[in-house]
Each structure stands twice: as structure tokens, then as C-alpha cells.
Amino acid sequence: MMKSPLSDRLVNLLFYGFLAGFSMYCLVPFVMVISSSFMSESALLKDGYSLLPRDFSLLAYKLLLQDSTIFKAYGVTIFVTxxxxxxxxxxxxxxxxxxxxxxxxxxxxxxxxxxxxxxxxxxxxxxxxxxxxxxxxxxxxxxxxxxxxxxxxxxxxxxxxxxxxDDSLKESAKIDGASDLYILFRIILPxxxxxxxxxxxxxxxxxxxxxxxxxxxISNKDLYPLQYLIINVIRNIEFVNQISANYSFVGELPPKLSTQLATTVVTIGPIVLVYPFVQKYFVKGLMVGAVKG
Missing domain, CATH: 1.10.3720.10 (MetI-like)
Structure with missing residues (x-):
């Protein structure tokens, strides 16, 4: 097997390096949001966002998940999706x-x-x-x-x-007496x-x-989808005050900023997991061999 020219290998290496660097660059904001959501409110106000959590705290997630609002929004969004x-x-x-x-x-x-x-x-x-x-x-x-x-x-x-x-697929099926619905759902879609x-x-x-x-x-809060809920959290700090009303903070500040970040993490998780399951269809050609020559 002949090796590819050195210039082609250098170009491929350059492109792969660029794509890897750009991918890491795109991941930085995502990692920063996740990391900062596990920081205490005082650490966020003092040090700002960080790639590694400082003064680790789960208070924001405890506040967020103790209220049924987020679960109702999850149910609405999953049903709609x-x-x-x-x-x-x-x-x-x-x-x-x-x-x-x-x-x-x-x-x-x-x-x-x-x-x-x-x-x-x-x-x-x-x-x-x-x-x-x-x-x-x-x-x-x-x-x-x-x-x-x-x-x-x-x-x-x-x-x-x-x-x-190829039209020969549909024509051969019609010759055998297949209807259009049968052709669509049993031949074309697969x-x-x-x-x-x-x-x-x-x-x-x-x-x-x-x-x-x-x-x-929609004005009924029970029908709020997840993304509309997160917009309310980001825009309206009163939502954080509402879910914090029944919680006693001992030596800690109410996690307003970290709760907003935690809400972002909770809402984007499930849809990100969809990509690995559909990624193989983007590059796999199921049409190969479908029509006999």
C-alpha cells in the first residue's frame, strides 16, 4: 500500500489539530457553566466563573430539585419533544x-x-x-x-x-400490488x-x-416548558427567592447566580445525550445496495 505524500499528511495533521483545538474552545463555556454551578454564591461573587469549582457546594441543586416546578417543566418538555x-x-x-x-x-x-x-x-x-x-x-x-x-x-x-x-423500487413494488402507504412506510422510510x-x-x-x-x-404555570422556565429564572430573580423561601441558610448566601447556572445544566443535559444515538446515521449510507443493477 502506497503512503500518502508528506504534504497531504501535514495538511491532514493541520486540519485535525485545528478541529481539535476549536472543539476544546467550544467546550470551555459549557465546562465553565457546569463547574460554576457547583460553587457557593460567595465564591461566585468573589472569584467569578471558573473552570474548576472553588468552594464546592450543592446548595443550588438542592434548592432547584426540592421544588416541583422543574419536574413539571421537564414532563411538559419531554412530552412535547x-x-x-x-x-x-x-x-x-x-x-x-x-x-x-x-x-x-x-x-x-x-x-x-x-x-x-x-x-x-x-x-x-x-x-x-x-x-x-x-x-x-x-x-x-x-x-x-x-x-x-x-x-x-x-x-x-x-x-x-x-x-x-431510484424509481425502480417504487415501480417494482406497485407491480406487486403495494399501495403508496405500504411503499412509503415499508420501503422508502427504512x-x-x-x-x-x-x-x-x-x-x-x-x-x-x-x-x-x-x-x-400559556399562562398556566403547570404547562410551562423547560426552556421558558429557564428564561424566567434568568430574567426574574424572584423565582429563586420563591424556591428559597422555605430553606434556611446558615452562614451562606442565597444561591441566586449558582441556581441560574444549575438550571441551565439541568435543562441541556437530556437533549445532549440524543446526539450519540443519531450520529451514526449522519455518515452511514443505507442506500448502498438498495437498487440492484
Whole structure:
């Protein structure tokens, strides 16, 4: 086996070194937030944020987890993320398959209708009136799910992937008497796992980070999603005072800053764990060998 030229190896080494350094640089703020969340309030006020915790303290996490608010927000966010992602993938796949199918007569008209929504919108006032008054979804958990079931951008990405699949797969299945739904769910989707995983991750991140809709349409505190709760914690120090009301501080300051940092750590943990499970689909080509020559 021939070795690659020295110049190519040097270039690869340079790129790998740059990527490793940039990755470490991106991790610094994340590590600093985690480390500082385990510091006492007095240490934070005196020394500021640190990569290594000084004056280790779990008081912020004790305060945060003793109140049921964070657990309710977790339940709302997990429900919205799981149910919303599943429903969004189903509806997006159905629409993408219809638009990518050459046998559908008005598929270009439907594609233009979806594309039009990416260019022009009715505005926030019209959207608020539609959702709160005519659809009656105000102060319901479905207001965080139903309006975001189909993302035009994600749909077109999936449509392009479906269009790249060889038509002989669908034609051979139709000759055997398969319906379009059977072709979609038993043939197209299984060999589209890289695209499905990518689009699913996009949807999961979008649903996990829902907060603006909660600010507009939800006034019931039991329906607050996690990200809206953390915004309230960061903006409103009264939340920290509220959960600290029943706690006795002996020789310590109320952990206002550290509680904000602890809330950030608690909210970002689960969604970060999703990446290792979908990462393999980003580089794995399941289309190889799907069509016999």
C-alpha cells in the first residue's frame, strides 16, 4: 500500500489539530457553566466563573430539585419533544413523499404552496388570533406541537432525499400490488434513515427549545416548558427567592447566580445525550445496495 505524500499528511495533521483545538474552545463555556454551578454564591461573587469549582457546594441543586416546578417543566418538555417529533416526522414524510412522487398531478402546485409560506407570513397578530381565538389552543399543551408539525425547510430536505431514490423500487413494488402507504412506510422510510434521523434531530431540537409560544399562549404555570422556565429564572430573580423561601441558610448566601447556572445544566443535559444515538446515521449510507443493477 502506497503512503500518502508528506504534504497531504501535514495538511491532514493541520486540519485535525485545528478541529481539535476549536472543539476544546467550544467546550470551555459549557465546562465553565457546569463547574460554576457547583460553587457557593460567595465564591461566585468573589472569584467569578471558573473552570474548576472553588468552594464546592450543592446548595443550588438542592434548592432547584426540592421544588416541583422543574419536574413539571421537564414532563411538559419531554412530552412535547417526543410526541411533537413523532407527529412531525409522520406528517412531514407524508407530504414529502406526495410532492416527490412524479405520479401526483398537482405536486408542483402543492410544493409552491408550501414554499410560499417560507417567503410570506400573516404576521404575529394574525397568528395569535388564529391560534387563540379560532383554533382554541390557548393554554393547552397542543399549542406547542400542532402549529409546528410541518417545517417547510425540513419537508423540502426530505423531499429531495426521496426524489433521489431510484424509481425502480417504487415501480417494482406497485407491480406487486403495494399501495403508496405500504411503499412509503415499508420501503422508502427504512432506506431513508440518514435523512430521517437528521430531520428528526432538527425537529427534536426545535420542540425541546420551545419557549416563545409558551410566552404568548400559556399562562398556566403547570404547562410551562423547560426552556421558558429557564428564561424566567434568568430574567426574574424572584423565582429563586420563591424556591428559597422555605430553606434556611446558615452562614451562606442565597444561591441566586449558582441556581441560574444549575438550571441551565439541568435543562441541556437530556437533549445532549440524543446526539450519540443519531450520529451514526449522519455518515452511514443505507442506500448502498438498495437498487440492484
Amino acid at each position: 417526543v410526541v411533537g417529533t413523532l407527529l412531525a416526522m409522520v406528517f412531514t414524510s407524508l407530504l414529502a413523499y406526495v410532492i416527490s412522487s412524479k405520479s401526483i398531478k398537482y405536486r408542483n402546485h402543492m410544493a409552491f404552496y408550501v414554499y410560499f409560506t417560507m417567503l410570506f407570513q400573516g404576521g404575529l397578530v394574525a397568528e395569535y388570533i388564529l391560534i387563540s381565538k379560532y383554533l382554541g389552543m390557548k393554554d393547552t399543551i397542543w399549542v406547542l406541537i400542532i402549529p409546528a408539525l410541518i417545517s417547510p425547510w425540513n419537508m423540502f430536505l426530505l423531499r429531495n432525499f426521496f426524489a433521489s431514490i 432506506i431513508s434513515m440518514p435523512a430521517m434521523a437528521t430531520i428528526g434531530l432538527f425537529y427534536a431540537l426545535a420542540f425541546w427549545n420551545k419557549w416563545f409560544e409558551a410566552m404568548l399562549y
